[in-house]
Amino acid sequence: MHEYAIVQALLDRVEAEARGRGALAVHRLRVRVGELAGLDADLFATAFATFRAGTACAGAALDVERVPARWACPRCRRPIAPGAVLRCADCATPARLEQGDEIVLDTIDLEVP
């Protein structure tokens, strides 16, 4: 249940941004969560709804975009199917994760005077 700890880090980051810009309110956050980021997106949303009270994000909506994991061969670019052995079938190079391990705060909609 590290989702709560990650929400806390998110709230701190947004709070600093809102304070720095003299914002009156935070309206919306957009976050990307990868399939292999080790974060349960539903638990994360629940934790956010619980912990935003009393913070700059009290009235903020949270949009979570889920990013599927995508593996490919870094040499010949051949995609590797989910669940397959993580090695290129053509050139035997170990696969590289192209996307799917991110936990990223993309944008904050701030209300400013």
Next chain:
Amino acid sequence: MCQSCGCDDTELVPVEVHERILAGNERTARHNREHFAAAGVCAINLMGSPGSGKTALLEATARALAGRRRLGALSGDLATDHDARRLQAAGIPAASITTGSACHLDAELVHRALHDFPWRELDLLFVENVGNLVCPAVYDLGQSANVVALSVTEGEDKPLKYPVMFRTADLVLITKLDLARHVEVSLDAIHDALARVMPRPRAIELSARTGAGLDGWLRWLDERLAPARTHA
């Protein structure tokens, strides 16, 4: 103020951030890593389920390397200092990081623990993470390698069920090998599962109790220590 007409209406501004939410932890982890590199200490983040044999492995490692390498350990647990005491009894400096309710260690917890620990005098610092196959995988501590203990009694498909943990592992130790024949586990099935979650699968089968396979693990540690030794 509204830019177009000068009225008192507020404005909605989209702020582009594009920053990893755990950037703060990653900064502290970098700081820890710089300390370890400067002091020539190899830090290993040892993870695995509760009961996977992490502490027993460290006890066996401490005994095997006694007099040859300077080992130390920080043990993370929700409660008790049992693991640290077991490791002290095995002859190495060890301290507990008691996390209370937290299911994982983070870089700040490790950083604080270093302040009261003689880590600079070590060749090898083991950070024994909280027993958990989920949360610890998300937090960089500043280690030079991630090692995951997976016991033969846990089930062959654990890597497939917890891909995040195994993806970030540099080495998997398949522990409690002496029990393999009692639980009818297929070691081949474990290796196959690892190859589907680790791009560079590396695994060593061993038993801390009998010592079987321990030499492979000690060799792996030696390879890690080689660059640190030249600084000593």
